[in-house]
């Protein structure tokens with residue numbers, strides 16, 4: 621569905637020091653630096669996948685999305701999406717993709733949402749019956765009923781995001797690019813947006829590329845992660861592979877009847893202790909959980925035990941650390 625091969629993109633940025641004198645000088649002599657935003661980016665995405673495209677600020681995520689959606693022309697490499705080269709066959713290509721930039725709006729600010737939708741219907745030349753069906757479906761699943769007649773500037777962020785997502789799907793695209801679609805949303809709106817993305821992926825087979833800083837988006841949606849740092853692709857694997865790599869650690873919290881001495885578990889690190897509760901960090905690759913439980917029950921009268929894996933957020937931080945980004 622999506623193939624990127626050796627994609628590179630640099631930006632030439634004008635540079636000048638602060639101050640009036642420097643401003644005057646820059647009118648005559650321009651100094652430039654080159655920012656290498658993408659370097660040799662190569663990956664493939666299959667039809668129906670949801671891929672989390674992650675990386676720290678300035679890593680090159682938005683630039684990649686812009687290249688893939690045909691807004692930016694790369695300096696090097698090839699990109700084929702559904703057989704199109706995005707920046708070459710733009711008009712035909714955009715009929716097959718949907719794009720949401722969480723930080724920007726594609727809706728007209730002063731007019732009711734429905735007017736923007738109708739304009740998009742005309743731009744994409746969506747047949748009347750298809751538009752009516754798709755609008756009804758999106759209105760119901762994204763709960764847009766009361767919003768359609770409201771000017772965009774009067775919508776809250778969460779309401780606007782639901783409308784943005786609907787706008788990007790009116791023409792039934794096969795690929796959806798989402799650049800931080802849940803930024804600034806409250807917990808309930810986030811859930812609604814995630815649920816909707818899952819549904820269109822499962823029921824319509826829409827392929828989704830998702831950039832986000834919210835690791836719970838990744839956990840809820842993406843089975844595969846592409847990690848980009850300083851313009852280079854650093855990791856391409858599934859979430860479970862990532863868990864397998866860093867995830868043999870468990871936090872074990874034991875609650876027990878009052879005990880004067882801390883339980884001793886050789887091979888486990890004691891994080892905290894009180895007469896009724898102890899918390900351990902255990903590398904299950906070295907020390908099986910069953911051994912920990914056996915040791916605990918030999919020393920204290922156990923009342924309850926909680927075993928937690930490292931949250932995805934921490935796994936991603938480990939990955940950032942490993943690649944020094």
Ligand SMILES: Nc1ncnc2c1ncn2[C@@H]1O[C@H](COP(=O)(O)OP(=O)(O)OP(=O)(O)O)[C@@H](O)[C@H]1O
Pocket residue numbers: 631632633655656657675676677678679680681682683684
């Ligand atoms: N139009 C531009 N002109 C100059 N430099 C740019 C331009 N767009 C992006 N860059 C630079 O390219 C690099 C990658 O930027 P990009 O916006 O792709 O990062 P990002 O991973 O989306 O970051 P964030 O998570 O902060 O949104 C950054 O160093 C940025 O300053």
